[in-house]
Amino acid sequence: xxxxxxxxxxxxxxxxxxxxxxxxxxxxxxxxxxxxxxxxxxxxxxxxxxxxxxxxxxxxxxxxxxxxxxxxxxxxxxxxxxxxxxxxxxxxxxxxxxxxxxxxxxxxxxxxxxxxxxxxxxxxxxxxxxxxxxxxxxxxxxxxxxxxxxxxxxxxxxxxxxxxxxxxxxxxxxxxxxxxxxxxxxxxxxxxxxxxxxxxxxxxxxxxxxxxxxxxxxxxxxxxxxxxxxxxxxxxxxxxxxxxxxxxxxxxxxxxxxxxxxxxxxxxxxxxxxxxxxxxxxxxxxxxxxxxxxxxxxxxxxxxxxxxxxxxxxxxxxxxxxxx
Amino acid sequence: xxxxxxxxxxxxxxxxxxxxxxxxxxxxxxxxxxxxxxxxxxxxxxxxxxxxxxxxxxxxxxxxxxxxxxxxxxxxxxxxxxxxxxxxxxxxxxxxxxxxxxxxxxxxxxxxxxxxxxxxxxxxxxxxxxxxxxxxxxxxxxxxxxxxxxxxxxxxxxxxxxxxxxxxxxxxxxxxxxxxxxxxxxxxxxxxxxxxxxxxxxxxxxxxxxxxxxxxxxxxxxxxxxxxxxxxxxxxxxxxxxxxxxxxxxxxxxxxxxxxxxxxxxxxxxxxxxxxxxxxxxxxxxxxxxxxxxxxxxxxxxxxxxxxxxxxxxxxxxxxxxxx
Numbered sequence: 001x002x003x004x005x006x007x008x009x010x011x012x013x014x015x016x017x018x019x020x021x022x023x024x025x026x027x028x029x030x031x032x033x034x035x036x037x038x039x040x041x042x043x044x045x046x047x048x049x050x051x052x053x054x055x056x057x058x059x060x061x062x063x064x065x066x067x068x069x070x071x072x073x074x075x076x077x078x079x080x081x082x083x084x085x086x087x088x089x090x091x092x093x094x095x096x097x098x099x100x101x102x103x104x105x106x107x108x109x110x111x112x113x114x115x116x117x118x119x120x121x122x123x124x125x126x127x128x129x130x131x132x133x134x135x136x137x138x139x140x141x142x143x144x145x146x147x148x149x150x151x152x153x154x155x156x157x158x159x160x161x162x163x164x165x166x167x168x169x170x171x172x173x174x175x176x177x178x179x180x181x182x183x184x185x186x187x188x189x190x191x192x193x194x195x196x197x198x199x200x201x202x203x204x205x206x207x208x209x210x211x212x213x214x215x216x217x218x219x220x221x222x223x224x225x226x227x228x229x230x231x232x233x234x235x236x237x238x239x240x241x242x243x244x245x246x247x248x249x250x251x252x253x254x255x256x257x258x259x260x261x262x263x264x265x266x267x268x269x270x271x272x273x274x275x276x277x278x279x280x281x282x283x284x285x286x287x288x289x290x291x292x293x294x295x296x297x298x299x300x301x302x303x304x305x306x307x308x309x310x311x312x313x314x315x316x317x318x319x320x321x322x323x324x
Numbered sequence: 325x326x327x328x329x330x331x332x333x334x335x336x337x338x339x340x341x342x343x344x345x346x347x348x349x350x351x352x353x354x355x356x357x358x359x360x361x362x363x364x365x366x367x368x369x370x371x372x373x374x375x376x377x378x379x380x381x382x383x384x385x386x387x388x389x390x391x392x393x394x395x396x397x398x399x400x401x402x403x404x405x406x407x408x409x410x411x412x413x414x415x416x417x418x419x420x421x422x423x424x425x426x427x428x429x430x431x432x433x434x435x436x437x438x439x440x441x442x443x444x445x446x447x448x449x450x451x452x453x454x455x456x457x458x459x460x461x462x463x464x465x466x467x468x469x470x471x472x473x474x475x476x477x478x479x480x481x482x483x484x485x486x487x488x489x490x491x492x493x494x495x496x497x498x499x500x501x502x503x504x505x506x507x508x509x510x511x512x513x514x515x516x517x518x519x520x521x522x523x524x525x526x527x528x529x530x531x532x533x534x535x536x537x538x539x540x541x542x543x544x545x546x547x548x549x550x551x552x553x554x555x556x557x558x559x560x561x562x563x564x565x566x567x568x569x570x571x572x573x574x575x576x577x578x579x580x581x582x583x584x585x586x587x588x589x590x591x592x593x594x595x596x597x598x599x600x601x602x603x604x605x606x607x608x609x610x611x612x613x614x615x616x617x618x619x620x621x622x623x624x625x626x627x628x629x630x631x632x633x634x635x636x637x638x639x640x641x642x643x644x645x646x647x648x
Contacts, residue, residue, distance in 0.1 A: 073607055073608070073609045075609075082608075082609055083608060083609075131478050131479045147471070147476045147477070147478050147483060148474065148476065148477055148478065150472065150474065152471045152472065152476075152576070152577075153471070153472055153577075154455050154471050154472065154576055154577025154578065155455045155577045155578060155579045155613070156577065156609060157577075158577040158609060158610070159471060159575065159576055159577040160575060160577075161574040161575070161577075161607060162574070162575065164574045164607055165489070165571040165574055165575060166491055166567050166570065166571055166605075167490055167491065167493055168492065168493045169491055169492045169495075169509075169564075169567060171493075176607055177605075178570075178605045178606075178607075185493075240493075243490050243493060246490065246502075247489040247490055247571075250485040250486070250488045250489055251483065251484060251485070251486060251489060251575055251576075252476070252478055252483055252575075253476075253477070253478025253479045253480065253481075253482040253483040253484075253485075254478065254479060255479045281490075281501075281502045282502075283397060283485060283488055283500055283502075284397070284406075284407060285397045285399075285406055285407075285480060285482060286482070289479070
């Protein structure tokens with residue numbers, strides 16, 4: 001019998017689900033809004049509904065399990081949402097167990113950055129490599145790392161919280177409460193806030209008129225058209241991403257860094273400057289490591305979640321990856 | 325027949341060697357000065373001499389191999405010293421092969437931070453844990469990480485170059501050429517340079533008289549005696565170490581951080597302030613991870629190198645750790 005898995009990607013605004021095969025192909029998909037303020041039970045019910053809808057397309061194939069990509073911090077080992085700031089009721093909440101009860105399927109929970117890293121590693125830009133880092137640059141910055149052919153999970157499955165490494169001591173306040181985090185400087189949120197702030201101050205810039213309505217895409221368009229402020233904003237963004245990525249090179253020694261999330265849509269504008277920063281500032285043996293755009297776009301986490309369900313269903317492989 | 329291994333620790337000033345058993349017990353040891361400016365052949369000859377001297381104490385036991393801890397950057401997979409700044413002639417130098425030819429033993433080369441991490445993980449403070457990070461804070465800052473029960477090596481065995489993560493964008497120039505590295509702020513070298521600079525400017529401090537002859541130990545003594553400048557220097561050092569360690573918590577999710585190197589001799593003064601920084605600034609689920617002093621003192625790298633030789637001699641185990 002053919003084996004399939006369900007991948008779910010729980011975001012602050014949307015729940016997305018897919019029926020996937022072992023090669024990462026999406027056979028069916030559904031989405032609905034996240035009832036983020038309606039409490040944990042409502043979120044579990046919505047997740048189960050999406051799972052059942054995509055599962056109904058299995059046409060007699062066996063569904064081996066369900067992988068759930070969710071925002072951290074969570075204890076992936078125990079299946080707990082510890083304190084998700086964007087979803088009401090997700091405090092020490094047994095998310096995996098509740099979803100398993102609601103669907104009748106084995107559920108494996110994974111931090112969203114790690115799930116997307118698995119997607120890009122198994123089926124995307126870093127396919128076949130033993131060492132890679134995935135960074136999602138969006139509202140915040142998250143990620144996942146594969147080293148020596150294994151996905152890093154660490155204590156409570158919390159490795160690779162890359163958005164919260166301090167890169168500017170005493171710098172900008174971050175949503176996490178700490179100061180100077182990578183996320184507070186290089187996320188899409190940080191980029192847009194800075195662009196709007198500087199645009200209102202610079203009457204000579206093409207960005208000035210939009211003011212508080214300015215979009216990130218408009219900044220990249222104006223930069224391409226030669227606007228000085230916009231070009232400086234794009235250069236600064238590439239520099240901060242380069243700085244964070246150099247840290248990731250030195251810490252994980254990947255063969256490739258894969259960039260996903262909303263900011264990756266602007267990779268054509270950012271990529272060359274990021275590569276130049278790396279070539280200039282990394283220790284010499286790390287300078288030639290490529291930084292590339294995610295190959296699976298918005299689906300990295302979804303197919304990664306499916307791959308996690310397959311992994312959980314293969315006991316021998318699972319034991320190997322949890323060794324020690 | 326009893327099995328033993330030789331561990332060698334190559335430093336910029338000293339070569340140390342030990343005959344060790346599989347439990348990390350040191351049975352015999354030797355040291356000699358590193359002929360750092362005499363060329364690669366002289367260094368290999370000195371390493372071989374130390375190895376032969378400790379090996380001569382094996383009394384009929386089998387010597388399974390030799391593990392060599394050396395300063396990076398090096399390609400541990402291929403056994404190459406790539407560009408060691410402190411040793412003349414170590415540029416793309418086939419160190420493992422040359423030492424193997426000189427000793428007749430199989431040689432496994434390892435970055436010194438990773439070797440010391442293995443020592444503390446297998447036989448020291450982090451014994452029995454599946455997740456740990458080791459940081460040596462000395463002339464520079466190096467380290468190694470164990471995640472999910474495995475030592476991280478990464479591309480070319482270069483993972484965990486923790487001293488060269490940028491923590492202060494646009495900050496102090498580092499020996500690596502980049503700016504704002506953790507090492508440029510928190511190493512013993514950085515601590516002492518700052519102490520001497522500020523001591524010459526502060527006639528009211530007990531540190532003032534020593535001026536350029538000031539030692540690190542004297543700063544810690546003066547801090548304990550209540551000198552304002554000395555206390556500020558110690559507080560700043562603990563804060564910078566805490567900042568770097570919070571990054572390591574978020575990136576690797578260890579169950580413990582182990583601190584070695586010269587600065588760890590002052591752990592009684594630094595430890596509480598480091599723990600306070602972590603408790604204040606890490607993401608909540610990481611705040612209770614202990615930061616402790618290395619248990620093996622200066623021998624972490626030496627017994628780690630021995631453990632690496634045993635690992636290399638056990639093909640099944642080696643295959644497992646190189647999987648993927």
